[in-house]
Each structure stands twice: as C-alpha cells, then as structure tokens.
Amino acid sequence: MKKLYRVSFKKSEVILWVISVIVLVLSFIISGSNLLYLGITIIGVTALLYLAKGEPLGQILVVIFSLSYSLVSLQLRYYSETITYALMTLPSALVAFISWMKHPYHVDKATVSVGHIQRKHIIFLIVITPLVTTLFYFILNYFQTPYIFISTLSIVTSFLASMFMIFRSRFYALFYIANDLVLIVLWGITSLTDISYVPIFLCFVIFLVHDAYAFINWKRLSIAQTHI
Template identity: 45%
Template sequence: MSNPIKNLTKKEWALWLTSLAVVIASNLLTGSVDPLTLAAACVGITSLIFAAKGNVWSQILMILFSLLYGVISWQVRYWGEMITYLGMTLPMAVWSTVTWLRNPADNGKAVAIRRLTAKHIAGLAFFCTLTTWVFYLILRALDTPNIAFSTISVATSFLAASLTMLRTSYYALGYASNDLVLIVLWMLASLKNPLYIPVVVNFTIFFVNDMYGFISWRKREQAALA
C-alpha cells in the first residue's frame, strides 16, 4: 500500500484542509462540540480524499467511519442508518479493501479501474431492489423515523458500496447521491436537536469531495484509454 498523503496534489491538499476546517468550524460554532460527530467527519473526509486517489487506505478508513457513524445514528434512533452502515457498508468496505489490494494499477499507487458490464448492472439492479425491500421491512418493524428517506438511503448506500467494490468511477456518484439523502435526514433531525446541524454540514462537504472523486477517477479512465 502506497503512502496516500505523499501522492496528494496541491489541489487535493487544499480540498482536504479546507474541508476539515469547515467541519471543525461548524462543530465549534454550535457551542457544544460532539467529539464523536467531529471524529467521524474528519475520518470520512480523509477517506474520501484517499478514495479520489484510488488508494486502499480509503477503504480502511471507511471501516472506521462506519463504526463511528453507526453509533451516531443509534443515538438519534436512525435505525436504518445504523443497520446500513454496520451491517452493510462496513463489511463491504472490508471486502473492498481485499479487492483493491488484489487489483492494483500498473503504477502500484492506486487501484485498477474496472468497466461495468451489462451483467454487473443487472446484478446491481436485482440485489439493490432485494436489499432495499428487506431493509424497508426491518425499518418499518422498528418504527424508524423518516422511513422514506431512510429507505432511499439504504438503496444509495448499497449502490455506492457495491460500485466501490467493483472498482468503477460511478462509486462516487453513488456516495454523492447518498450524501444528498443524508443531508435531508439530518436536517430533519437537527430541527429537533440543533446539535446535529454540524452533521448536515459534514455531509455537504462529503458531497463536494465525492464529486471530486468522480472527476478524478474519470480522468484516470480517460488517461488509460488514451
């Protein structure tokens, strides 16, 4: 595994440090810093920056983020988020770590990018539908708040984690879609408790970083085809 920090460009350093500064400031401005939320945000941002480089450390950090976010979701009774990240995103991040380690690019600094086939797309559609339906039944049984958005979050999380495992640039669009859903979910939670306003800011920053990750991977794809 190459050193992910060593390979960052000036633009990526700026994006990383700016993102960290914004989430730290948003936590401080609430007047009541939640150490768990702040730690999760910093780990998540760092994971996304490394993911944009195609570095396997991003998946290792995603495992840690899933644990932290699972606890945060439990505190707000967002059972869907807790179950999704602990029961699906975390194990798939472990699987992605193994997959990325086994498929390095020629330069050895990043994971090799894979092109989706019709078989991949059909499999994703089938298992995403099945997983979302099963999770919906669980969420309904648990009387989960804002169940519609929680169910959509399950679907986007599944697609994001699966596309990451498949090593395709569309993983970033999957996570960006999930970010938008989570922004809505945590805005609803912050209406009851302003302490969660920083979480909304966190996922807004995540969205920006995920879009950068998509652009970065697409550039690598185009360079490989040239």
C-alpha cells in the first residue's frame, strides 16, 4: 500500500509556496475580498505543490478545492466552472487518487509511479474529447453561460488534464497550464468589474507557475525512476 504523503519539500518549493501565499494574502487585504475565496486559493496552491511531487494527498486537496470553487462559480453563474470542477475535476481527482495509490513507485512509496501514454489512451481521447466538448457546449448554451467560448475551452482543457492525471502522465501539467491561461482571462474580466475577485484571478496566475514547475518536476521523476 502506498503512503498518502511524505512531508519532504525542497527549499525552493517551500519558498515558492510561501511567496504564493503572501501574494494571495496581500491581494485579499487590498481587494477586501471574501475570506472564503482566500482559503480556497490557498488550498488550491497547496494541492498543486503535492501534485507536482507526485504525492496522492494532492488529489484529496483537489477534491476540497473543486467543491469549494464550484460553489463560488455557481454564485457567479459561471456554469462551465461549476460543471467542470463539481462533475469532472472532483470525480477525476478521486479516480486519480485511487490510481496513484495503486501504482506507487517501488523505491519511494509516497511517490506515484510515472505512467507512459499508450496508443489506446490517445485513441480514447481522440474519440471522447469531441463528444465531451459538444455535450458541454450545448449544456452551457442552455444555461446562457457568460463568455461561452472561453467557458468551453476551460472544460476541454480541464477534461484533458484530468485524463492525463489518471493516466499518471506528466502531460497533465501542460493541459492545466492551458486551463490556467483560459481562467486567467475569465477571472481577469470579472476582476475588472469587481476587485473582490482579484485573489481568484491571482490564484490562477500562481497556478500557472506551479503547473509549469510540475511539468518540469515530473520529467525529473520520470528520469529518476527510469534509471533506478
């Protein structure tokens, strides 16, 4: 059985997390945002750090973040975000958690064994992604979701990221980077009319940095696991 987590961070990782939290707290103070938003963003940043290290605790934190974030999005009628995180990211995180727990790296039980994309994975994604995109587009259109094009992109990138996460592939981070860029635009527009949402906007800017680090670190994990 794999360990749930291992509290062992590099100095650079601790610095990255501390800087991220400081930026979020300052933005909260300046904007006078809801304390709940700040808490959600800190949970999200912490989750990404664990995911970057390939530790399953990150998936549990993603579940908590997804539930909280979807409720905030529902209040703003961002149905794409509500649907994405409540009905896609959250259950995908649970499936990924099980997958990661079942595939620990034999040397370090607290780290997932990095997977490799197979032909069947690519075929599956080629078939299912257009179907998911079409389905959710019509759902979003039915609910008259604001910025429907951006919202649809958010769902597509999040879906692909979730799938690669379940496959235990480092390419999950690339699709989360794409998703971060989409959400930076979405929440940037919202923040222009209400600065209380600035912390959430900055959250995804910080997510972008963490996901970029995750892609690099998973490459290191893959090389290390291959040569041991």
